[in-house]
Amino acid sequence: MKIAILGMGVMGRGWITQFAMYGHTVHCHDVDKKTRETTVDYCARLSEKSARRLKIDDPEIAAKTRQNIVVHDDRSQFVDAAKGCDIFFEIIVEDLNLKCRVLGEIVPQLPERVVFWSNTSSLDIDVLARAAGRPQRSIVSHGMNPVPMMKGVEIVPGRETSPETVDMTRKLLLDMDKVPFAAPNIPGFWVNRLLIPQMLDAIRLLEIDQVSVKDGDDGLFTCLGHPQGTFKLCDFISTPTMLRVSLEMFESSNDPRLYPPRMLARMVKNGEYGAATGKGFYDWSDPKNPVARSMDEYKIATVEQLLETTK
Ligand SMILES: NC(=O)c1ccc[n+]([C@@H]2O[C@H](COP(=O)([O-])OP(=O)(O)OC[C@H]3O[C@@H](n4cnc5c(N)ncnc54)[C@H](O)[C@@H]3O)[C@@H](O)[C@H]2O)c1
Numbered sequence: 556m557k558i559a560i561l562g563m564g565v566m567g568r569g570w571i572t573q574f575a576m577y578g579h580t581v582h583c584h585d586v587d588k589k590t591r592e593t594t595v596d597y598c599a600r601l602s603e604k605s606a607r608r609l610k611i612d613d614p615e616i617a618a619k620t621r622q623n624i625v626v627h628d629d630r631s632q633f634v635d636a637a638k639g640c641d642i643f644f645e646i647i648v649e650d651l652n653l654k655c656r657v658l659g660e661i662v663p664q665l666p667e668r669v670v671f672w673s674n675t676s677s678l679d680i681d682v683l684a685r686a687a688g689r690p691q692r693s694i695v696s697h698g699m700n701p702v703p704m705m706k707g708v709e710i711v712p713g714r715e716t717s718p719e720t721v722d723m724t725r726k727l728l729l730d731m732d733k734v735p736f737a738a739p740n741i742p743g744f745w746v747n748r749l750l751i752p753q754m755l756d757a758i759r760l761l762e763i764d765q766v767s768v769k770d771g772d773d774g775l776f777t778c779l780g781h782p783q784g785t786f787k788l789c790d791f792i793s794t795p796t797m798l799r800v801s802l803e804m805f806e807s808s809n810d811p812r813l814y815p816p817r818m819l820a821r822m823v824k825n826g827e828y829g830a831a832t833g834k835g836f837y838d839w840s841d842p843k844n845p846v847a848r849s850m851d852e853y854k855i856a857t858v859e860q861l862l863e864t865t866k
Pocket residue numbers: 561562563564565566567584585586587590646647648649650657674675676677697698699700791792793796800
């Protein structure tokens with residue numbers, strides 16, 4: 556198949572690798588020049604790492620992945636290429652207004668047969684589908700990071716999504732050894748509806764000095780079998796994406812648990828984005844041995860300190 560991918564960040568690169576590894580041709584574009592220049596090398600490396608993890612024995616995997624990726628510097632050339640694709644896949648930042656604007660500019664130019672996928676973590680597919688102007692051929696296909704290594708993919712049809720769109724989405728994912736599962740069209744769908752409030756609670760407890768980064772993650776790792784713990788996961792997701800997702804989920808639900816803690820917003824303001832930028836809840840100077848930070852500079856008054864003020 557031919558896939559057009561808009562947005563080549565953390566998740567865009569994951570999906571580009573996924574499709575390219577499995578022999579599909581991927582046309583892609585991102586507004587950021589550096590991202591466009593570094594993506595093919597990144598995806599080739601990710602395909603090798605993923606093949607090792609998934610026990611795919613193919614010494615040519617990196618070369619094949621490279622061969623299947625076409626990066627377009629110019630957006631109008633990308634749109635022309637997308638006209639000949641089977642799927643237009645939107646993977647830009649989690650901002651409803653931006654997504655709707657960009658979808659409204661691009662998708663109506665594509666032939667009616669092109670199916671629109673979004674990788675949104677939390678946004679209403681009906682709103683995105685309306686912006687794209689083809690509700691019967693619109694669906695959320697929400698992969699997890701790193702996409703080629705994480706089998707689960709949430710499938711969220713909208714009110715008007717046709718059974719054919721759901722079927723082709725499932726089939727394509729199954730053909731790439733993914734595990735698609737149906738999720739409801741509510742803020743955060745299934746996975747993030749449960750996960751995001753829990754992660755924000757963890758940050759709030761850290762902020763009032765009730766837990767440390769290391770103890771918190773050790774506890775979840777050893778007691779609940781989490782692969783890394785909540786703070787490390789946040790560093791992989793990136794703090795800006797966590798902030799955007801929680802703000803979008805708060806806006807659409809008014810649930811106070813989804814309002815982002817100040818610590819998260821302040822980390823974003825200070826450029827502490829997580830693993831990719833070297834600093835988040837962990838210091839990633841040595842990416843193989845991240846060191847849990849004290850986060851003291853971000854803590855707000857503890858219960859004891861507040862009680863002091865009443866005396
Ligand atoms: N990070 C995660 O773990 C994760 C997991 C699942 C889903 N998601 C979702 O995937 C989507 C992308 O998230 P991400 O983590 O890859 O974010 P990211 O910030 O790493 O990447 C987003 C990319 O979009 C590009 N972009 C922004 N506006 C654009 C435009 N108008 N045209 C083209 N490119 C544009 C940016 O330059 C950037 O490279 C979001 O909807 C997010 O909620 C993220």
